Amino acid sequence: MVRGHGNDALIIGRFQPFHNGHLEVIRKVASECDRMIIGIGSAQYSHSRDNPFTAGERYSMISETIRDEGIGNVSIVPVEDINRYSVWVSHVVSMCPPFTVVYSNNSVTRRLFEEAGFELRDSPLYNRKEYSGTEVRRRMAEGGDWESLVPSAVARIVKDIDGISRIKELTGDSPDDLKD
Amino acid sequence: MVRGHGNDALIIGRFQPFHNGHLEVIRKVASECDRMIIGIGSAQYSHSRDNPFTAGERYSMISETIRDEGIGNVSIVPVEDINRYSVWVSHVVSMCPPFTVVYSNNSVTRRLFEEAGFELRDSPLYNRKEYSGTEVRRRMAEGGDWESLVPSAVARIVKDIDGISRIKELTGDSPDDLKD
Amino acid sequence: MVRGHGNDALIIGRFQPFHNGHLEVIRKVASECDRMIIGIGSAQYSHSRDNPFTAGERYSMISETIRDEGIGNVSIVPVEDINRYSVWVSHVVSMCPPFTVVYSNNSVTRRLFEEAGFELRDSPLYNRKEYSGTEVRRRMAEGGDWESLVPSAVARIVKDIDGISRIKELTGDSPDDLKD
Amino acid sequence: MVRGHGNDALIIGRFQPFHNGHLEVIRKVASECDRMIIGIGSAQYSHSRDNPFTAGERYSMISETIRDEGIGNVSIVPVEDINRYSVWVSHVVSMCPPFTVVYSNNSVTRRLFEEAGFELRDSPLYNRKEYSGTEVRRRMAEGGDWESLVPSAVARIVKDIDGISRIKELTGDSPDDLKD
Amino acid sequence: MVRGHGNDALIIGRFQPFHNGHLEVIRKVASECDRMIIGIGSAQYSHSRDNPFTAGERYSMISETIRDEGIGNVSIVPVEDINRYSVWVSHVVSMCPPFTVVYSNNSVTRRLFEEAGFELRDSPLYNRKEYSGTEVRRRMAEGGDWESLVPSAVARIVKDIDGISRIKELTGDSPDDLKD
């Protein structure tokens, strides 16, 4: 596996959707690293309650936000789940430009990259009660104030793709005649 | 994607098993449409508590019932799950004869076909408390009266394949020494 | 595996497209058997030189032809390739209504079903020089008389879906800038 | 499917990890059969709470234990899940040396091999409250006495691969910033 | 499927490796379009004669070249092959930011996007005898002058990852004892 230079970093998440907590992480990593790779995990999933947005939609959310922020030297990479953890690190490495540092607080991600010899760093902590994908999706479904939790580019894109009606429909209680 | 003529309809379900509620839907669609495609979803699954019957067994249940009913112009199509919703409509379209209308009350199915430009119609409502796959399977497992909930062809096929003993064994409490 | 009754037969092919040779086989099997299952193999492939038509398009070709012929008691079943021969028979069996007889002259198909204990019968021989999918596709691509090689329903469907232009484009010599 | 001789037996489990209950089963089967195949199921999974160990690690646990026990004529075979039960027996058969008897108390395993015509035998019963993978993993995660529940070779291997820290990390409560 | 604005374009290729012909295409598209998405096809393949480089390596080749060129507003997206053409357009759409125009001279790509209703434009023609992946890889394997065929960033990356020795080894004639 080809490794990156001393200070090239990976962060990886599902970004369903990208929110202000993610943005804080990215600002911090941008201030500490030469290059940043943002991996969009579970790239093949969309249109479900927990994964409403496609990888392409999430790509737009991230790329427009970092442009608004003026953050440079970022590579955005959709990464499909491969569903066998023993090869997951090799899979991510093969899809991404080289990196040596991984920012994560997720236990599985940390363990797998540590076993593969990468340097792990803690992600910065933020207000995780508000800034969480679950909370944002809950407010979207229930008609709450989700816009204050996400960067303005994300709010714009969600409206462009009519994302609120998608989430409302996907979490709706309409009778499910033929699925049962 | 090649579309069907104005009044060719798809209904899609798991049919585990096909029951009288499904039959009501099919009668209604047959009365409104020129051609009907019945997609057997999750075709690759069988022999589990929630998906006891194979696609082939479900195919027989449906084909023998519509023959008994004298409903013509029906295409039955097993469709394997592809587990990425963004391509699911294209997948169904590629497996089925052409159609333009989709009957469904299921929110994911509705949303995906709507985003792809199909005409959605509500399935007719029926007594969903009794006529549900879950209820039929529960009665099969517990020795209740399941036969009154399904067309007679379905009851015949379930007996032919010894389906009750399969369901009882699959939902049994036998100790599971090696799975743990 | 649940087996069919004494005289229920499977024939399985790719049907790219369904042609008059296939029709001869089906007429013969219909005259000898109580029920016939027509498996559409390699169901997931389409839009390539050797597999131009989708499973749904091939389903229509077959169902309209057997309706024109007045052949009854036929189940048409798209079957995706599973790419491991050791489980292929179990896969086909799980997707199809029950059968006990397999008509095939294909060596792999014969061997696999024989090892699984099915009765194999030879398909009737016909003029294989003209009636072959390769020859039909060649004529379609080169502008020859392909219509005399296929049932009239097939010719009608190929025109409906603009199949000739698809095949011509797929076999064209347009420069392939980005694939290389 | 090629069948084994009269007394060649399969046992199949996940072995996460291999524990003293499994060892009792294997001793009993060794005393009753000529040859034994030990299938390591769900071979592709590892590094999760319920499936912490790789197939290779589980292979070592089993091979070193049976060497310590002096049990001969054993074939150990990792078997990946194929996630469609209708072909699972064919899949296992294709991966393993021939066998005719299956020892299992698991209801799905029993049903599938019975439908395929194999002889099923009950696994011996042991103290399932202590000897269960769930209990061993719980003690590993919480710092309890897990070593008394597993053969000494297993304890040795778990230490070699630093398995306790892996399990503790995988079941930890560290904040999961980017997964949400 | 969410479509892009009037002038957002996709080009998709394997880029094994990215060469000067690709660069000509990208310059042309950049001059005609508002936004450009560069899809890296067959993303999961690497380390073979025809696909020597990983998606991540190809990502670096492209991102560093467009930075050197000063081309902005580009999204680079690795796209894994899904091996069923009927869903390929939906798959690409789900992985990419929105687009409405597709530049391609490849017949399958053109046909599939045309059937899905996208606007197709011809890629600009360049010297395809020299500027082809096959020719670049041939020169790399045989020690010819490949560097004049690729942008300088690509040459730099190929050296960083020791790509020439990889290609030479992969196309070598060393005896293949165990593969046969």
Added chain:
Amino acid sequence: MVRGHGNDALIIGRFQPFHNGHLEVIRKVASECDRMIIGIGSAQYSHSRDNPFTAGERYSMISETIRDEGIGNVSIVPVEDINRYSVWVSHVVSMCPPFTVVYSNNSVTRRLFEEAGFELRDSPLYNRKEYSGTEVRRRMAEGGDWESLVPSAVARIVKDIDGISRIKELTGDSPDDLKD
């Protein structure tokens, strides 16, 4: 990835079938190493011209031969192809007991394990004109003397499973009516 001790070796091949050339390699490795893992590659393939035998049949060929030879400390591991080289080493490592040395003359195998940091050693050379899977399969299909090219246990197993008739049928010229 957990590595083995200094002298634990992997050899990996398809073994279609296991022949005397393979046996020479295994004898040499056994004399040089403490433990040997024999990986059966392309484990999921069988019943084709180039891959006639199942992984289970190949497992028996190898296990019975090494028992006849009196070679100990061997682990036999079927390994399914995963069809993306970038993760293949991680996949093999996850399926096998630990190893540090790889014996191979195959260029892809060598390159991939070298990039992952393993020690590569050349396999011993033998008479590759006679001792090759291709030659053995050719003689099996054509009725030549294949038995002198394989260990006696292999000859015995091939007869037990009626392997010659399988190979003859799979390479036969019987007309292939429905495949075309």
